[in-house]
Amino acid sequence: MAGCCDHDVRFEGVSDAYKRRLWLVIAINAAMFAVEMSAGQAAQSQALKADALDFLGDALTYGLSLAVIGMSLRVRATAALVKGMSLMAMGLWVLGTTLYRVLYTGVPEAEIMGLIGFLALGANLASVLLLMAYKDGDANVRSVWLCSRNDAIGNVAVMLAALGVWGTASGWPDLIVAGLMAALFVNSSVQIIRQSLQERRAAALGDQNRAA
Ligand SMILES: [Zn+2]
Numbered sequence: 001m002a003g004c005c006d007h008d009v010r011f012e013g014v015s016d017a018y019k020r021r022l023w024l025v026i027a028i029n030a031a032m033f034a035v036e037m038s039a040g041q042a043a044q045s046q047a048l049k050a051d052a053l054d055f056l057g058d059a060l061t062y063g064l065s066l067a068v069i070g071m072s073l074r075v076r077a078t079a080a081l082v083k084g085m086s087l088m089a090m091g092l093w094v095l096g097t098t099l100y101r102v103l104y105t106g107v108p109e110a111e112i113m114g115l116i117g118f119l120a121l122g123a124n125l126a127s128v129l130l131l132m133a134y135k136d137g138d139a140n141v142r143s144v145w146l147c148s149r150n151d152a153i154g155n156v157a158v159m160l161a162a163l164g165v166w167g168t169a170s171g172w173p174d175l176i177v178a179g180l181m182a183a184l185f186v187n188s189s190v191q192i193i194r195q196s197l198q199e200r201r202a203a204a205l206g207d208q209n210r211a212a
Contacts, residue, residue, distance in 0.1 A: 022062055025127045029059035032123045036116055043112035044171075046098045046178030047161040051120060051154050053094060053185050057087050058127075058147075073206070077199035084192030091186040098178045105171045113162035113174070121155040124148050154181060 014022075033055035040048030064079045128148035157177050164173025 019066065021130045022066055025130050026059050026062045026066075028123050028127055029055045029062070032120060033059060036120055039112055039116040043109040043116075044106055045108035045113045045161075045165075045174050046094065046101060047108075047158045047174045047181070048113055048116055049094050050098070050178040050181035050185065051117070051158045053087070053090055053182070054151055054154060055120070055123075056090060057083075057185075058151075060087070072203065073199060074203035077196045077203055080192060080196035081200065084189050084196055088186060088189035088193065091182055091189055094178065095182040095186060098175055098182055101171065101175055105175065107169060107171050108165055108174045110162045110166035113165065114159050117155050117158035117162060120158065121152055124151045124155060157181070 033052050036048050036052035036055060040046065040052060060083045064083055068076045068079050125148070161173045161177040165171065
């Protein structure tokens with residue numbers, strides 16, 4: 001679900017045409033992060049905010065992967081570390097505010113939740129179509145596909161939460177879905193941070209060996 005797309009994506013050697021599509025996908029994901037996060041605030045829906053995290057994660061993953069093409073392992077690992085730490089900060093914030101809402105629960109606006117969840121699904125489908133149409137993205141096609149499928153599951157979870165909120169007139173379905181997604185997200189950001197620290201150590205060792 002949330003934070004599924006955190007694996008290292010390498011775009012070394014992709015064509016300029018494919019890069020242009022990637023920038024378009026990055027723009028879609030960044031815009032959807034802003035839309036879903038502010039809709040989550042407006043509708044008082046934690047599930048929307050948790051789902052928005054994945055758009056941020058994907059925009060950062062693709063953006064950084066493109067920006068660090070051809071750079072040293074140390075630079076790539078540092079970029080991944082910064083990404084992991086910002087994702088963790090966002091994830092902890094959503095998780096914390098979700099726990100807070102367990103105590104001071106209200107009823108989010110189910111219509112906005114359902115509508116934005118559907119829009120998010122459309123944005124993810126558009127992204128996968130943009131990336132899969134290109135044959136020179138072959139190596140990445142499988143990971144893009146898996147990632148988008150998991151993202152779609154997250155979008156559907158938000159729509160189910162909206163249905164649950166609407167049916168029960170309570171905030172619980174929203175909080176349960178949000179709590180699960182935010183916890184998964186924090187967990188995967190820990191893995192990103194751990195892996196990037198290992199890579200930084202490996203890069204430092206490599207530098208030492210070269211100097212010796
Ligand atoms: Zn994703």
